[in-house]
Amino acid sequence: MAAQRQTLSGPAGQLEVVVEQGSDTPPFVAIVCHPHPLFGGTMDNKVVTTLARLARDKGAVVVRFNFRGVGESQGAYSDGIGETEDLLAIHSWLTHQYPQLPLWLSGFSFGSFVAARGAEILKANGMPARELLLVAPPVHHYPFAEIEDTGCPVTVVQGEDDEVVPAEQVFRWAEQTPLAPDLVRFPDCGHFFHGKLVDLKEVAASHLPG
Structure with missing residues (x-):
């Protein structure tokens, strides 16, 4: 199915989304x-589109979307709190369209905080994700330490030469958090995974819902 760009109702107004479906019988859904x-x-970031294409190519229904205040999405930046509400609205729509399918939830940088926070709320609401992937999580800037139970396996991918997120802080957090993530270190890799997208895709592929 070709990518469908549309708008959905969110808590701060309309949200701009792209929906792709890899097969008529998708094995899982992904955000x-x-x-x-x-x-x-934006949702057109190359790390985001790489992960989305991976899930689509595995047959999934994939949604990527612009947070409030980005692109055609209405509203304004909300420090990860309102953006989590946006994510939950997308999840509600997706599960209504495709009930009973497991969820693969992922996020890059700021998006990883939103994904992790959203995953904890979904677990508390009795709808845990099947897998959670956090790419370059900015643990130095957002309260990841407050996220303690996502109810699903967590994978963290972190470049050792990240110029935005202090890699050692990510490694330390990964060792200490009760989320007990599978930590994958990428040597010679900066924040934006230049030249490493194929490697990132391979790691992500090994942590899809099975």
Whole structure:
């Protein structure tokens, strides 16, 4: 199915989304969250589209979307709190369209905080994700330590030469958090995974819902 760009109702107004479906009988659904809205992050970021294409090619129904205040999405930046509400609205729509399918939830940079926070809320609501992928999580800037139970396996991918997120802080957090993530370190890799997208795709592929 060709990518369908549409708008959905969100808590702060309309949300701009792209929906792709890889097969007529999708094995799972996927949502990919984009990086920081105030620093040029959109759903068309190359890390986001790489993860979305991976899930689509595995047959999934994939949604990527612009957070409030980005692109055609209405509203304004809300420090990850309102953006989590946006994610939950997307999830509600997706599960209504495709009930009973497991969820693969992922996020890059700022989007990883939204994904992790959303995953904890989904678990508390009795609808846990099947897998959670956090790429370059900005643990130095957002309260990841407050996220303690997502109810699903967590994978963290972090470049060792990240110029935006302090890699050592991510490694330390990954060792200490009760989420007990599978930590994958990428040597010679900066924040935006230049030249490493194929490697990222391979890691992500090994953590899809099975």
